[in-house]
Amino acid sequence: MMITLHDKSFEPYIKEVAIQNRINAIAEQISDDYKGKTPVFISMLNGAFWFTADLLKNYDGNCEVSFVKFKSYHGTESTGTVTQSVGIDVDLSGRDIIILEDIVDTGKTLSVFLDELFKHTPASVKIASLLLKPNALKYPIKVDYTGFEIPNDFIVGYGLDYDGLGRNYKDIYVVK
Ligand code: IMP
Numbered sequence: 001m002m003i004t005l006h007d008k009s010f011e012p013y014i015k016e017v018a019i020q021n022r023i024n025a026i027a028e029q030i031s032d033d034y035k036g037k038t039p040v041f042i043s044m045l046n047g048a049f050w051f052t053a054d055l056l057k058n059y060d061g062n063c064e065v066s067f068v069k070f071k072s073y074h075g076t077e078s079t080g081t082v083t084q085s086v087g088i089d090v091d092l093s094g095r096d097i098i099i100l101e102d103i104v105d106t107g108k109t110l111s112v113f114l115d116e117l118f119k120h121t122p123a124s125v126k127i128a129s130l131l132l133k134p135n136a137l138k139y140p141i142k143v144d145y146t147g148f149e150i151p152n153d154f155i156v157g158y159g160l161d162y163d164g165l166g167r168n169y170k171d172i173y174v175v176k
C-alpha cells in the first residue's frame, strides 16, 4: 500500500519481516564478535531508535547503550551542516564502541561524530548501519555491519523520516 507524507507518495520497498530477519542476523554476528566483552552501543537519534531496540533485543551478552543526537537532513537532501543536540554523557575511555545508525548516506554525520568520539579514547570503534547508500558516500566511513545496501533513493519508515513524518511505519518505503 502507498503512503503519503507531506507532498510526496512512497511505495513499499523493504518489508518488516526482511528487516527483522536481517537485524537478527546482525545481532547474532555482533554477539559472536564481542563474546566476553561488554560493548557500549551508541545509538544515533532519532532515526536509529527502532534499529537499536530490535538489535539489542536480539543481542546475547552484557552490553550498555547510550544515545546521541545529530541532525543533517532537511526534506530529502543532506544539508551538509551537521548539528549536535544530545552529546556523549558516559565515560567511553577504554571501551569497545558500536555505533548504531539508521542509514549512512554521504557519511558526513558519522565523520563529524567519529572526530568527537575519538577524543574520548575508546579501545575500539565499529559501525553498524541498517542501510547504506554506497554511491552517495563522500567521507571515508567504513561500515562494519550493514543491513541493506540501497541505491541513492529517498526512503522512509522504520525510524526514517521525511520532514518529521514516516518514522512510525514498520516497513521501509521509497519515494515515487
Ligand atoms: P549523512 O550525514 O549524509 O550520511 O546522512 C545521514 C543521516 O541523514 C541519516 O542518519 C538519516 O537521518 C538521514 N538520511 C539519509 N538518507 C536518508 C533517506 O533516504 N531517508 C531519510 N533520512 C535519510
Ligand code: MG
Binding pocket: 044, 045, 046, 047, 048, 102, 103
Ligand atoms: Mg539519522
